[in-house]
Amino acid sequence: MRTDDLSRQIVESIGDCVKILTLDGRIQYINNVGLRMLELPAAEALLDRPLAGFFEGDVRKAAESAVEEARANRHGRFQYEMRTSSGVVKWFDAVVTPMTGESGAISHLLAISRDITARRRDEAFRDSQHEVLEMIATGSSLAAVLDRLVLMVEQRTDGMLCTVLLLDEDGTTARHGAAPSLPAAYMRAIDGLPIGPTAGSCGTAMHFGRRIIVTDIETDPLWAQYREVALGFGLRACWSTPIFSPQRKVLGSFAMYYDQPRSPTDAEIRLIEHGANIARIAIEHQRASQAVRQSEARTQAILRAIPDWMFVMSADGVFLDCHARDTSKLVVPPAAFLGRNIRDVLPPSVAEPLAQAFMRVCGTDNEAKVEYTLGSEADERIYEASIVSCDHDRVLSIVRDMTDRKRAELDADANRRELAHLSRVAMLGEMSGTLAHELSQPLAAVLSNAQAARLMLDHAAPDLEQLRLTLDDIIRNDRRAGAVIDRLRALLRKGDIALQPIDPNDVVKDVIDLAYGELTSRRVAVRSDLSSGLPLVLGDRVQLQQVVLNLLLNGCDAMNATPASDRQLTFSTATHDGSVEIAVSDRGSGIPSDQLERVFEPFVTFREQGLGLGLAISRSIVTAHGGSIRAENNADGGATFRCQLPVAQRG
């Protein structure tokens, strides 16, 4: 019996429920720990009853087989759930082992049960947590995720109810988030209430951005406004913690309610923070995915709005994807080219330059532009592809139908040529007086010389040397008149633009020669300040002359009121930064500073004569040459017009 006593002592000291069973599985003994676990005052009610008889169904079978195992000298094991006499459900893990008597044979069985309720809860909590996180990850609605989260936290602690409130974007109004276990009427009552320094636990927690523990709603001043409502639903304690974004912006609150006054344990504080943390993840995730959806919707809207076609191509030219608002406009339908190489889809003259551009651009920051034409001869269309790298091995080709624009450009070009011509005619018309003078001078010389020669011939001994000189002068002046006519004919010509390398100084000199009469009759002195060795510009001689002539006439007009001795027009040329500048400065009264740009608008004129188209046309000519023209006032009076033209590229 000493052994037996010792055994009992050991058994009583074990923290688990220990039962000794007879070989047929009847309870013969239960230790005090076991009685406490089952919340029983004494062992009598259990004794001599079969262990398996306390269970039902599968658990009973498991218990029976565990007893059987032990009788066969092995370990039997089963788990069971049991409601204590106070009604709390507990989980146990039971091991049944054989006990060997002094004879060496199995005399009794030992059943040891361990309370695993806390462990089971931990496991259930972990499972729930995985479930909640999975819901977040798979894009469940925020309401569903928060409901599940609240149930998960509630399951962790007995008798506790949770809520999640969300703070509106305006930062002042609390909205219902989740409260699956609290009465709906209570949640309706607090939905939409403003947060503040005394707005219950949650409203106050969101207002101050810190945890608020109210141990007794009945007495706490924070609940003054909502006390009746809460007490009406049997709520007595409420602990709330704010939910923060990573930027410490309050997103909402996570709260625990109890039906009796109490303060939280450390574990409960940890739990409430844990709940708030998961709620933050859920809210953040929902907002992020909302932002992604909005961004996606925007992208889709942009794609719908873009008339261009977009092709995603592999670097070696295979069509991977395509976007077109109206696929019927595509020369080849998507089904016929997706997955195929561009060389097998488009004619070589088009496919080859595109394929080369794909290779060139892929993996770089560069953009390539390729212009090409497709379609039948009757309906040939012009396209421009802008090609950029989009992945390390893919390119995006954005294709635009340029046909209409190209045609419009050609039309505009023709219109501009026509207008420039009319303007030249008008300008020469204004100068007709002095231009006639240009012709009448040599003609007068020719006539006088011819008549002088005839008179010389009437002499008995004509001076043949004088006659030869006279005839030479006639020939020279006839040629001089011819040159004037040639210049006029060139300016009046209505031809296509003929781009050729031109020395800007020649343009200026030609115009000064042409307008010599005009300048003299207007008493305008000319100063030329032309740089030598200027690079050539690529341009149309006549049109550039027109620009300079227009600036010359404008300059003369600007000085109509200037004393004759002060009327000076300075022509200068210079080169810098890949362009050549031709500048014309007058000594007039200048241009009002707010009009410096306006003078280039059509029909804006400060001149008495002319339509006011000269500068507008000059600008369009210069712009068509890739240059620019602007006006500025001189520090010492008058205005300067500066015309910049790009230097012709060699080769």
Next chain:
Amino acid sequence: MTLAIVDDDQDVRTALARLLTAMGHRVTVFASAEDFEAAPVVVDCMIVDVRLPGINGLEFRQKLRSQSASVPLVLMTGDGDRLNRDARIGDTPIVSKPFDDMTLTAAIADAILATKATAGGHAH
């Protein structure tokens, strides 16, 4: 007759001088009114281009007329001076380039007569 020609165009100046010399006149040429003023000569008639750099033909005429001696004057125009080709200014006939020897001779005679008439109309 002694004549002075003022014209900035050397070709015109030379040709006109050649013609008038062949017609038997003595001719002095000037490229501008300023040149004439720098070295004035007394002549029977001056033939002056309207369009001149510096002092132009019309201003030159005014200057000459403001002086006591009234020299006969013919103005030449290249039709670029917006003057009526048939017009005359007071006692000064205007010829339009190109003109022939008859026209010029008539204008010179006209100028001399007109100047005499004007002078005669005064106290002389």
